Amino acid sequence: MASDESKETHLKARKLAITGGRVIDPAQGIDRVADVLISNGKIGAITESSTGDVPREYVQIDASGKIVSPGFIDLHTHLRDPGQEWKETIVSGTRAAARGGFTTVCAMPNTDPVQDTAAIVEDVVRRANSDGAVRVLPIGAISIGQRGKRLAPMGELADAGVIGFSDDGNPVADANLMRQALSYSVEVGLPIINHAEDKKIGAGGVMNAGTVATRLGLSGVPVEAETVMVARDLYLADLTKARLHIPHISTIGSLAVLKSARERGVDVTAEVTPHHLTLSDEWVYGLNGSVTEAVGSEAYDTNTKVNPPLRSRADVEAMIEALKEGLIDIIATDHAPHAATDKICTYNEAAHGINVLETAFSSVFQLVVNGKISLVRLIESLTSSPGSILRHDLGSLKNGFPADVVIIDPNSRWIVDPEEFESKSVNSPLSGVELTGRIVHTIYQGETVFELNGDHIEAGTRS
Ligand SMILES: [Zn+2]
Incomplete structure (x- = not known):
């Protein structure tokens, strides 16, 4: 030492x-x-x-x-600052990032206030530059207040330094607003990152629909809640010739529509989280995913509640394969810290989200240990691939x-x-x-x- x-x-x-x-x-x-x-x-x-x-x-x-390796880049981090500093701050979140090997984190705008004006984004950037342990690149909101009604001032946000636009946490439900956002994003040259979920299809669901949900008596969110929204967004990206980045992709159906859009030349990139690569919905049984005859007291671990939900084993295997072959470009954490009170409650009441930054690399490194993906591809998906989505001089050990x-x-x-x-x-x-x-x-x-x-x-x- x-x-x-x-x-x-x-x-x-x-x-x-x-x-x-x-x-x-x-x-x-x-x-x-x-x-x-x-x-x-x-x-x-x-x-x-x-x-x-x-x-x-x-x-x-x-x-x-x-x-x-080059320091890792996380395109999807919730720093909770401003507004929910009891869950995370720029200081604690960037220290967690450093401990997890991340030297750049892209901060989602679903803070309080929402990062939908230049002044709020500039405040985050200023505080990150003075207090952050690593680089923070802000993401601006797509719509004012992330309410999905009117577009945020995207040009102004771009000038303030955002690297893309997202209402993450909320999908852009209105297809025409999504079309407008994509059209406008072409003008400013930045990607749209839409949380792909049809909330009505998944309404009331707290985990992936399937046999585990049925056995545990929990309402399920069908995979189609994600897949139909990914398909819609891909067609709208094609229509507008915009850049679309799909966050936290998790279903086999989403991969199928992504593949066909790629083949048509749609300008799209996609990310997968460490948990959707390593944990299936069987983790909701508890006991780290071991299926037991009787559902025991370890079941209903609210720390497994996340949106999109942990999916079936088949979906997990498909995500690994898609990452390996490059259909999915990058790994991003969707680091979503929550207070104890948000998780010490029933599964139905618990908040969605997993605290990921400090376990991200090690959890996905198990895929290398098990021979499912190469170390070089894993590192690429955390460094040069997100670096090229950002179009910044980051994610490599190049001179300078x-x-x-x-x-x-x-x-x-x-x-x-x-x-x-x-x-x-x-x-x-x-x-x-x-x-x-x-x-x-x-x-x-x-x-x-x-x-x-x-x-x-x-x-x-x-x-
Ligand atoms: Zn999301």
Whole structure:
């Protein structure tokens, strides 16, 4: 473990060398053991090999046996600030991001007030720049107050720095308003991110419709609630020649309409969450998804309640396959922190949402461990692919890019304990689950913003 003195040195070092790690940078096709040199907050170079021969002025971080990747980019984060600071703040949310290996988070506008004016967006940007541990890029609302009646001032929001528009949490139910939003988005050159859900089809549903819902006596949301909205949005994107980004895709039907739209040349990208890649609706039984003869006291874990809901095993397998082949472009967290009072209640009453940032990488890394997806594709879906959707110089270790770097220990085993989260909230269904692979160091613009230390309890030493 680094002493406090050497830790201070990394934090302030102007020249850093991350040595001996397996450097994976999909944007440049790099996957080799090398040293990454950082100077004045920017990437300097990636060496051809790791010689152990680093110039003296560099402060060295030994990454042997570890993976070195560009810092992750999350296109879908709920920071809850302003307005619900008891759940999360810009400070706690960006610290959680750093602990999860994310150096850029895109903040959804469903705050209070809603981010539907330049003044509110500028306030978030200003506070994020001064207090945030990592970069925060704001997303502006599609409609005023996210009420789905009139368009927000999209040009003004674009000038304030938003990277796209979304009423996330609420779908844009009115197809003609969606068409107008898409048309206008072409003018400002930014994507529309519509929470794809027909609320009327899913009305009253609290989990995925199917045998698990029936057995638990809970109302179900059919997959069609999502699929019909994804299909509508894809046709409207085609009509308007706009850029559409589909958030948290979760159904086999959505993949089918996405595939056919891609083939027609629609300008569309899609994201999937870590939970829709790893957890099925059987997790609502409790006991981490093990199906038991009798429904036990572990069932109805409200931390599994999320929108879109956890789907069937077949949907989960299809999401993995679609991510692997690139039909789904990226992984985004939909980090949705909620207070204890929103979750310590009946399943019907509980708020939708999972606290994801600090478990995201490790949970999806299990797919690599199980041979279901390659490590390079996984890293690409968290770095260069979201970077290219943003069209920013982010998500790669190219010379001159911001020195946003994450170091991963692929062999570290740990048990998720939400009480250790930097997030203000603890609503994770993964509490107590053992995972392999862990973020050990996060560097943002050349400064260490997270380093795993001896205070964190490792699997095997937990009593
Ligand atoms: Zn959503």
